[in-house]
Amino acid sequence: MTDRRTTPNPAWVDSSAPAQIGVTLTDLLDAPNGMRDRQLIYGDPITVLGARDGHSYVRSDKDGYIGFVQTTALANATRPTHRIITRTSHAYARADMKSPDHVTLSYGSRLTALSETPKFIETVAGFVPRQHLTPEGHWHEDPAAVAEIFLGTPYLWGGNSGTGIDCSGLVQAACLACNIDCGGDSDQQARTLGSALPEGTVPRRNDLFFWKGHVALVFDSETLIHANAHHMTTAFEPIKTALARIAKSDGPRTAHKRLKLHLAK
Incomplete structure (x- = not known):
């Protein structure tokens, strides 16, 4: 089964040209004038796959996510410094x-x-x-420290910026800053990030907890940091509290994974 988020629709593909986002922030839509899937921020490199009726069909180079943006949000590609x-x-x-x-x-x-x-x-x-x-090219070593920068940022479904972010957007920002490839949505992250750990493993800083439709980053052995709709912000939460609370609405934790961290260059 193909995933429309990462597999181009041939009906919309008529080019392949580099560009970048030239505005503060723009929504990556599931269709022209459609719903927000994710967001792209200033300077994000993209590949333009097609254009029609004021919208461009693009692939985000940082994670392969495909969708539609307003063509006015695009700028010529440059080499970031x-x-x-x-x-x-x-x-x-x-x-x-x-x-x-x-x-x-x-x-x-x-x-x-x-x-x-x-x-x-x-x-x-x-x-x-x-x-x-x-x-550009200087990497951080600690995803949890990057996530902490977003503490207090309002929760926004599909958000990827300092003015609004969701659970997977927070994890992606933290991972990409540490030179760790990372998909845009929590189900993609659950498939590709880290190594699965057995039930009962003591959590440590920078582990990931996954639920159906949600992801959180372990800040320390007793605390998570996550962008979540319960608090409507990026917040710290005790692990035991989060496990019990989320189990009531979204079910039990589906995975506990450990990131392979790279040394900063």
């Missing part, structure tokens, strides 16, 4: 924090430096504070 490492940041009109801000940028947004000042990097989007950036 930096990546946002704070939950959100701003691109300013000038190298001055009191100048007007042009756009809000989310964690993971990719940018290309045009010039540099002691405190700012100039990009097409504007001037971004150096403190909010890391060089």
